[in-house]
Amino acid sequence: MKPTTRRTLAAVVTGVAAAVGAAVTPAAAIPVPVPLDGAETALGMELPEVAGELPVPTAGAPEGPRYVEGRLLPERTLPQLPVHGGLPGVDLRQPVPHVLGDEFDHAGVDAPAAEVRTLAPGLSLDAPLTAPNPEALGLPSPKLPEAGVLAPVVQTVPVADLGVGPGL
Numbered sequence: 001m002k003p004t005t006r007r008t009l010a011a012v013v014t015g016v017a018a019a020v021g022a023a024v025t026p027a028a029a030i031p032v033p034v035p036l037d038g039a040e041t042a043l044g045m046e047l048p049e050v051a052g053e054l055p056v057p058t059a060g061a062p063e064g065p066r067y068v069e070g071r072l073l074p075e076r077t078l079p080q081l082p083v084h085g086g087l088p089g090v091d092l093r094q095p096v097p098h099v100l101g102d103e104f105d106h107a108g109v110d111a112p113a114a115e116v117r118t119l120a121p122g123l124s125l126d127a128p129l130t131a132p133n134p135e136a137l138g139l140p141s142p143k144l145p146e147a148g149v150l151a152p153v154v155q156t157v158p159v160a161d162l163g164v165g166p167g168l
Contacts, residue, residue, distance in 0.1 A: 029053035029086055029113035049093040053113040055086030071126050072140075078123035080150055087158055089113035096164070111160035122150035 034050040060082035065074030089112045096107050126146035132138045 029055045029089060046095045048095070049091075051091040053086075053089035055088060055113050055116075057083055057085030059083050070131055072129060072131060073126055075124055076122055076150065077125045080119040080122035080153075083118045083120065085116050085118075086113045087116055087156060105166055107162075107164045109160060109162055111158070114156050114158040116154065116156040118155070119150075119153040121152045124148040124150060 030053065032052040032054055034052070036047045036050065040047050062079040062081045063076070065076045065079060068075050090109065091111075092109045094107050096105055124147070128143060128145040129140040130143050132140055
């Protein structure tokens, strides 16, 4: 293959990889509009405007087991599985019939989808034997078995904005 052909192919592959990487986000949310225009026309009144966002969870790669000196089994026998997703978002605009005076006739809530990072529970076990002991002719010694549960983790930072004003 000629050097120019290789360079062109490398440039195309790099461009495609960059486009795919930019298109995929860790916590992608699908917008969900709620159509109420027909009900407004039929009822002859202003109804709330509602739109939502539904997150798409994605599973990550689990962290592999760690081997520790002095143990027969790895530290994380059953590793924790990371899952990235999000909390659903909502955008609501509600007409208010001049409750707060003549200046304010609409109230609005905007709570965008927030990213959520989680780790599933894991398990850590150790055998009831020690590692081979050279002083005991290479035989392992008995010991109490060990078992531990790795606690699940949930991390998120939700935000919301509440506002009132004329014709939000």
